Amino acid sequence: MEKSIKVDTLVIGSGGAGLITALWAKKSGSKVLVVSESYPTRSQTSMAQGGINAVLYDSLGDSIEKHIEDTLRASRGFADESMVKMMCESAPKAIEWLDSIGVVFSRDKEGNIAQRKLGGTKYNRACYSQDYTGLKILQTLFDNSLKEEIDFLHEHYLVELIIEDNIAMGAIFLDIRSGELKEVFAKSVVLATGGYGGIYHSHTTNSYSSTGDAIAICLKHRVKTSNLDFIQFHPTGLKKSSVLISESARGAGGKLLNQNGERFVDELLPRDEVSLAIWEQIESGNDVFLDIRHLGEEFIDENLPQERKLAKLYEGVDPVSELIPIKPVAHYSMGGVSVDENLMSSVKGLFAVGECSDARVHGANRLGGNSLLEIVAFGMIAGEKSAIFAKDSSFKEYSKVDEVRRYIEEIFEYEGSENFYQKRDELGEKLYYKAGIKRDKQNLLSLVEFVENLPKMGIIDKSRTYNNTLVEFLKFENSLLLAKEIANSAMGRLS
Amino acid sequence: MKIKVQRYCTHRKPNPVVEVEYEIPLKEPTLLEALSYIKTNIDQTLTYSSGCRSEVCGSCAVRVNDKERLSCGYKLQDGDVITPLSKLSVIKDLVVEADVSFMTLVRTRAFLEKDRVVKQSVEDEKLIERQSDCILCNSCFSSCPVLEVNKEFLGPFALTRVYRYVSDKRCEDEKQKIDLVQQNGIWDCTLCGECTAVCPQGIDPKMDIMNLRSKSTKYGYMDPSFAGGLDFGAPSF
Numbered sequence: 001m002e003k004s005i006k007v008d009t010l011v012i013g014s015g016g017a018g019l020i021t022a023l024w025a026k027k028s029g030s031k032v033l034v035v036s037e038s039y040p041t042r043s044q045t046s047m048a049q050g051g052i053n054a055v056l057y058d059s060l061g062d063s064i065e066k067h068i069e070d071t072l073r074a075s076r077g078f079a080d081e082s083m084v085k086m087m088c089e090s091a092p093k094a095i096e097w098l099d100s101i102g103v104v105f106s107r108d109k110e111g112n113i114a115q116r117k118l119g120g121t122k123y124n125r126a127c128y129s130q131d132y133t134g135l136k137i138l139q140t141l142f143d144n145s146l147k148e149e150i151d152f153l154h155e156h157y158l159v160e161l162i163i164e165d166n167i168a169m170g171a172i173f174l175d176i177r178s179g180e181l182k183e184v185f186a187k188s189v190v191l192a193t194g195g196y197g198g199i200y201h202s203h204t205t206n207s208y209s210s211t212g213d214a215i216a217i218c219l220k221h222r223v224k225t226s227n228l229d230f231i232q233f234h235p236t237g238l239k240k241s242s243v244l245i246s247e248s249a250r251g252a253g254g255k256l257l258n259q260n261g262e263r264f265v266d267e268l269l270p271r272d273e274v275s276l277a278i279w280e281q282i283e284s285g286n287d288v289f290l291d292i293r294h295l296g297e298e299f300i301d302e303n304l305p306q307e308r309k310l311a312k313l314y315e316g317v318d319p320v321s322e323l324i325p326i327k328p329v330a331h332y333s334m335g336g337v338s339v340d341e342n343l344m345s346s347v348k349g350l351f352a353v354g355e356c357s358d359a360r361v362h363g364a365n366r367l368g369g370n371s372l373l374e375i376v377a378f379g380m381i382a383g384e385k386s387a388i389f390a391k392d393s394s395f396k397e398y399s400k401v402d403e404v405r406r407y408i409e410e411i412f413e414y415e416g417s418e419n420f421y422q423k424r425d426e427l428g429e430k431l432y433y434k435a436g437i438k439r440d441k442q443n444l445l446s447l448v449e450f451v452e453n454l455p456k457m458g459i460i461d462k463s464r465t466y467n468n469t470l471v472e473f474l475k476f477e478n479s480l481l482l483a484k485e486i487a488n489s490a491m492g493r494l495s
Numbered sequence: 496m497k498i499k500v501q502r503y504c505t506h507r508k509p510n511p512v513v514e515v516e517y518e519i520p521l522k523e524p525t526l527l528e529a530l531s532y533i534k535t536n537i538d539q540t541l542t543y544s545s546g547c548r549s550e551v552c553g554s555c556a557v558r559v560n561d562k563e564r565l566s567c568g569y570k571l572q573d574g575d576v577i578t579p580l581s582k583l584s585v586i587k588d589l590v591v592e593a594d595v596s597f598m599t600l601v602r603t604r605a606f607l608e609k610d611r612v613v614k615q616s617v618e619d620e621k622l623i624e625r626q627s628d629c630i631l632c633n634s635c636f637s638s639c640p641v642l643e644v645n646k647e648f649l650g651p652f653a654l655t656r657v658y659r660y661v662s663d664k665r666c667e668d669e670k671q672k673i674d675l676v677q678q679n680g681i682w683d684c685t686l687c688g689e690c691t692a693v694c695p696q697g698i699d700p701k702m703d704i705m706n707l708r709s710k711s712t713k714y715g716y717m718d719p720s721f722a723g724g725l726d727f728g729a730p731s732f
Contacts, residue, residue: 038544039593041631042552100610102665104620104627111614129627135551136627143606143656146597154594177586207546243549310549313525313568421535461540465505466587469539 004397007033007151008390010186012158012171012214015043016134017354017375017382018192019141022150024383025190030390033184035153035173037209037471040142044194044210044355045375048134049246049306050118051126052098052376053369054091057112062123064088070121071370074270075363078227083341083360087370087377094376095127103140105129117251118368120270126369131246131306134372156182157471158193158213160404161350163221168350169396172404176471179464181408183401187390188349190382191218191337195355197231199479200330201428203436205237205244209475214356216478218337219485224346226358227335228482229490232366233437235274236290237329241314244331245307245324247271247368249292252303257323258286272365275328279437282327289323296320328437332371334362335489343382349389353382411473414458423454424476427483435486441494444487451484496573498529500541503585519571526577527555527566530589543589550695553632556580557589563634563693580637596636599653603675605660608668619664626659626703628696635690635700647679651690651700654681658703661710673711681707682719 009025011018014036022032034040055064067088072079095113099105106114106128115124129136145152156173159181163169170185196212197204204210218225235256236245250256250267256274257263258281265277278288292300292307297320300308304319311317311324337345337352339359344351353359354375361374430450434443457476461469499516507513517537519529527545534541546552548567555566558578583591635651642648657676661669681704690700708718 038546038554039597039631042546042554044547046551046553046630047547047549096612097610100612100665102607102660102663104623104663107615107617107620109617111616130624132551132628135630139627139629139631142631143600146601147604147606147608177592207548207552209546241548306549306551309568313570316523419535419539421539425535459539463504463506463540463587466542466590468542468590469534 004183006185009188009386011190013192014040016045017379020379021190021383024380025387028384028387030387033151035156037157039154045138046135048372049131050248051128051133051369052372053125054095074120074365074367078363080360087361090377101144118247119268120367161217164398167348185395185397187393188386190386191352191356192354193356195333196482197330200431203432204330211475211479212482213478216481224338226338228485230334230364232332233275233328234331235328236326238314239325239327242329254292257289257291278328290326292319342385351382351386353378411458418457420457439490444491447487451480499576501578502588526569526571529571542587553630556632556634563637565695582642599649603653603657605656613665615664623659623662626655634693638689638693648683649680655700655703658707
């Protein structure tokens with residue numbers, strides 16, 4: 001028996017963007033429910049290492065105008081100046097709020113919040129907590145969600161949005177533990193479900209669960225999306241595992257070398273330029289390495305402890321004395337659900353915030369340190385605006401649960417033996433090599449062809465209790481939809 | 496290389512628990528890579544949790560040869576036996592229900608009661624730097640022998656988090672937080688140090704608990720077992 005739930009504001013996703021939205025919606029008087037496929041502190045926000053950009057002190061020569069300029073320049077002209085302005089101007093307030101709720105920021109000798117340099121700027125602008133910036137922000141947000149008694153549904157996977165007459169009415173979730181479907185009706189719905197870099201399987205810094213599920217569902221409902229082909233490739237993923245080595249390593253003076261020990265690019269250019277330079281080295285048969293040996297053991301242990309640990313674990317090299325083998329990997333999706341200045345999508349009452357949205361602040365290339373800023377600055381707004389929207393609207397209980405149930409049952413009824421996990425890996429390869437750093441029509445078309453010619457697939461695991469094979473299959477289906485959209489969108493951009 | 500995985504399915508008859516051996520043909524894999532190999536190549540029904548692959552999201556803690564480890568941070572050895580975390584109910588195979596442990600954070604009110612900004616020095620930050628590295632992976636919770644006998648015990652990570660907040664310069668109500676860790680809290684800990692030994696982030700909950708004890712004495716609290724020893728009331732026969 002399925003249960004239905006009613007709340008004012010339904011927040012889908014419990015990473016940084018979701019928790020901030022929930023806290024601010026509650027502050028604005030909304031009854032909030034946060035639903036997520038995992039637990040709050042397990043989201044991608046935990047992986048943000050480098051920092052969060054904000055101009056805090058004039059004395060360092062930086063200014064909000066320069067932050068806006070740097071962001072616009074990095075975006076390759078695809079960001080919206082007024083949205084960027086809104087984000088950069090609210091950055092000091094965002095940091096002050098994080099500081100006030102207990103985030104443990106690294107400090108400088110004067111007792112100020114310490115700031116360091118990331119790519120794409122001349123200034124020390126990123127506030128940080130060693131290389132655990134996202135982790136510490138996320139954990140503190142979770143503590144505050146408990147304090148504010150925010151309601152959660154953990155381990156509930158989004159399978160459908162309820163949208164009728166261009167109005168958002170709620171969503172349907174698969175309770176992963178029980179296998180039951182749950183319908184949640186809400187007066188406003190906020191998507192905070194993260195990006196889709198995970199579909200570049202084996203070539204991404206992202207968790208493999210980052211498959212842009214809500215964006216795929218939006219595509220099915222023709223909710224306006226934009227710039228889905230804008231995927232940021234981080235210059236320094238570990239070569240074998242694609243695990244991220246933070247930009248702060250280059251910010252601190254890390255160099256990029258090929259096997260001949262030659263430097264070939266200014267390491268602190270924006271990420272797209274550095275990634276392209278590395279890709280060209282690899283295309284010409286060279287190996288590429290990150291060199292932080294000259295920074296010294298003490299500095300590395302104090303400022304880049306995670307980097308050292310990960311390089312040892314995955315590559316078997318100690319960065320204190322050895323070069324780190326790297327390659328550029330899918331890291332962040334700039335595109336997503338198009339939103340206006342209130343973070344509302346083309347559907348009334350449907351908001352989107354964070355990586356799943358395209359708020360036009362990153363354009364074609366995001367500046368390091370601006371993703372955490374976006375979730376805080378815009379999470380606050382999404383919270384307030386979704387609460388205001390909820391106040392002025394009423395519940396519309398349009399049940400779609402039977403339709404969704406039929407769809408799920410069909411997947412269970414599959415009797416073939418096709419292993420979709422193999423196809424998922426293949427999709428990752430195709431995306432990386434055919435819709436990666438360099439793109440052309442022929443490669444993009446072959447990606448579309450791959451997607452369109454896949455056999456019918458389903459799951460072999462028929463269990464109802466905690467069937468994460470089912471969840472991963474649904475994610476794979478969403479990945480296919482997005483892959484095709486990435487290819488089409490990229491083709492439209494070729495001259 | 497061969498490993499054994501303890502598997503649990505509530506519907507399996509007669510015994511929901513079985514131990515299954517798998518051959519892993521990978522070169523020096525992490526445990527997570529091995530689990531993923533099994534799921535995608537041998538048996539789709541194998542169920543486990545994972546996330547970031549870089550030891551920061553806290554999703555993938557399990558026990559390897561009875562010791563808590565993050566699957567993504569552990570290099571597999573031949574003959575390893577993998578079991579789910581202890582002290583939490585198993586949902587399926589290596590997946591446990593973590594909600595219960597997170598309730599300890601609610602019970603201890605492990606947060607700042609009032610938002611405020613205070614100037615902090617490098618030293619102020621260093622005091623709670625390590626404690627605030629916690630990723631809520633539940634390794635310490637699983638390893639704690641006190642939770643074996645007292646399910647109401649607050650457990651290591653919640654107490655570390657309380658210490659982190661009472662030691663935060665922004666905290667204004669140390670006494671209130673200290674009050675909340677007296678029952679089923681700091682004095683129930685046996686200081687065995689299992690939690691400290693298994694923490695993937697190098698946090699030392701045992702030390703944090705000892706520090707909470709010394710802070711507690713400031714407010715007139717004392718070790719109840721010690722208090723019992725000095726009972727000058729009616730003679731007990």
